[in-house]
Amino acid sequence: MKSRWKWNENTVRRILSLSLLSVALLGSARAQSTVRNQADAETEKEILDVERQKDQAIRNRDMAVLDRIYVDDLAFANGRGKVLTKSQHMEEIRSGNVKYLSSDRSDFHVHIYGGTAVLTGRENSTVEYHGKVISSPRQFITVYVKLDGQWRYVAHQVTPVAEQ
């Protein structure tokens, strides 16, 4: 009888220990998830801030800011599916071949994968492209990668939205 009580006591101890461990692990997982969510929210804020700086730099033709944000081997595809290098794209802006007449962007989604953020959204901004005014809606993607502690613009593609 004594031995049975001892076994029961050990079992109870084990169950208690396991329960405590489970609670601790669950708490730790929840804490990690919260930290990750907070980190993702922070990253999203940072990306949208860089995006705002970039848009402002395009409007102001501030090439120094664009040079800081764009990586040297930028992959840029415009709404005509034309691929431009960083220098070609910057020259379009500097020369005035691309002018933003009004800014209207919405439906942002930031997909975060560690040091990579994929921003998608819709653009209805009015742009003058080589003298032609474009205001039809476009869907875009921008890929940002954190390099040496800075979010850099590494790829961008635009697709015009077809009329339904």
Added chain:
Amino acid sequence: MLRILLLSLLTVALAGAAAAQETAKSQSDAEIEKEILKIEGERDQAREKGDNATLNRILADDYFYIGVRGNVRTKANRLDDYEAGVIKVLSVKKDNFMFKVYGDTVLMTGRETSITQYRGKPNDKPRQFTNVYIKLDGRWRLVFHQATTIGEPW
């Protein structure tokens, strides 16, 4: 004298190690590109066959697709489209690939002239595409695809 000799040897060793690391990195990028091309081949074959099991394995759960009409589709939408025959890939032709490797992220751009059919309407116009592959739980998964028709005014 001994110190100078030791310092020289150390400098040579460090320079050699740096060069070796650089070579290893470029080889590693080349290996990654090869792996991505293999996955792309599997994906294209699955698109042609409407093999949703393979597509399900390659596309990330939060896969995001922007088609040539600017239409936004999720992974589930896309798999449904193949399942229902809304989208059919009749032949695959892709070229002009460019890869950029940033750790566990690979950007792949290229040109596609595959013949596809969307709701019965064929498309053989050349389009420029961007694919984003991310290594998730040790496997390369396609998280994003966007295509834009080349040369069409907008």
